[in-house]
Amino acid sequence: MTKNIHTMRLKLLACEIFRREVSSLTADLPHHVDVDFLPMALHAAGRTRRQNRLAKYIADVDERNYDAVLLAYGLCSGGIVGLVAGKIPLVVPKAHDCITLFLGCRKRYREYFFANGGTYFLTAGWLEQENAFDGTFNGDIDMMPNYNKIAYISTGSEPDDSCERQARRIADERSWEYEKLAGDLSLLQRLIHGDWDEDFLIVPPGATIQATHNEDVIDIGTGKS
Numbered sequence: 129m130t131k132n133i134h135t136m137r138l139k140l141l142a143c144e145i146f147r148r149e150v151s152s153l154t155a156d157l158p159h160h161v162d163v164d165f166l167p168m169a170l171h172a173a174g175r176t177r178r179q180n181r182l183a184k185y186i187a188d189v190d191e192r193n194y195d196a197v198l199l200a201y202g203l204c205s206g207g208i209v210g211l212v213a214g215k216i217p218l219v220v221p222k223a224h225d226c227i228t229l230f231l232g233c234r235k236r237y238r239e240y241f242f243a244n245g246g247t248y249f250l251t252a253g254w255l256e257q258e259n260a261f262d263g264t265f266n267g268d269i270d271m272m273p274n275y276n277k278i279a280y281i282s283t284g285s286e287p288d289d290s291c292e293r294q295a296r297r298i299a300d301e302r303s304w305e306y307e308k309l310a311g312d313l314s315l316l317q318r319l320i321h322g323d324w325d326e327d328f329l330i331v332p333p334g335a336t337i338q339a340t341h342n343e344d345v346i347d348i349g350t351g352k353s
Contacts, residue, residue, distance in 0.1 A: 135159055136322055139189050141182075142200035143226060144168050145253035146316065148285040150200070153317050161320055162194075168257040171204070178207040191215045196330075198319055202228050203345050210349075211337045218331040221319055222345045230281045232312025233327065234343065240309075246276040250298070251283065251311070252291035259294075277304050283311035 136159040142150050144165040154161055166185060170178050182201070189197055191214050201208055202223035211218065223229055227249045228237040241247070280295035292308065299306035315327060324330055329346050331337055338349035 136195040137193060138162070138196055138198055138320075138322065139194045140164070140198040140200060140320060141166055141185055141189075143170070145226065145251065145257055146200055146229070148253055149230075149283050149313055149316060150320070152285045153313060153320050157321065159322050161198075168254075170207075175206050178204070179210055182208060183211055186211060186214065186218065189214070200229065200316065200319060202226055203339060206339060208337050208346070209339050211331075213331040213333050213335055215333050217333065218337070219319065219324055220329045220331065220337060220346065221315055222327055222329055223315070224345055227281070229316050230283060230311050230313075231309070232314045234345065236312070238343075240279075244277060244279070244307075246274050247279045248275045248277065249279050249281060250291075250295045251281045252286040255291045255294055275304070277307065279307050279309050281309045281311045283313055 138159055138161045140150070140161055140163045142163060142165055145168055147165055150163060150165075154163065164185070166182075170181055173181060182199075186197055186199075191197075194216060196217045196219050197213070199208065199211075199218060199220045202221065202225035203209070204225045208220065221229060222234060224234070224237060228234055230249075230251055231237050231240065278295055278299035280292055282292060286292070296306050318324070319328065329337065329348065331348055336349040337346050339345070340347045
């Protein structure tokens with residue numbers, strides 16, 4: 129495991145569905161971390177628009193003030209492929225999507241995913257952001273006919289059980305199976321704390337992120353793709 133013995137200044141770009149979890153993890157840090165929460169709407173922007181928007185957020189970071197840029201995103205249907213590290217490293221968890229960050233590791237995500245096909249994952253942050261539009265859940269469940277289960281991931285950062293009850297209600301309304309999963313924030317914590325081991329891709333200046341077809345999920349490319 130890479131242990132950074134000196135105090136670093138880090139810039140974290142995170143999807144706003146992680147707002148509660150990131151806030152709980154930044155209370156006592158070994159490094160200085162500035163956080164920007166990016167709109168959840170990027171999920172629905174399409175791969176190219178998401179890549180372009182994320183690239184702009186990264187380019188807008190004042191690199192003179194930081195040692196690295198941290199990206200709290202998974203591969204997310206290729207949405208981070210081609211992103212370029214500027215003059216400082218770009219650090220990204222090796223994750224299929226944000227669910228990996230809520231479950232703690234690729235192995236747990238992969239095992240659950242293959243054993244529970246047709247599962248739609250929900251978290252408090254996801255529901256809160258969806259509800260914020262007009263007070264109701266507007267997820268894309270009804271556009272995906274192959275779903276038959278709701279898995280609600282509880283990370284312990286929820287203020288009450290209202291989101292859990294809403295997730296159960298969504299399952300009941302569709303006569304779907306429901307399961308509550310215990311979240312694991314260790315991967316997200318290690319990203320923020322600078323404990324970057326083989327679970328993270330450290331993209332050196334000028335290099336890009338590329339997708340792989342193996343368990344690593346992402347790897348380092350060269351030049352813009």
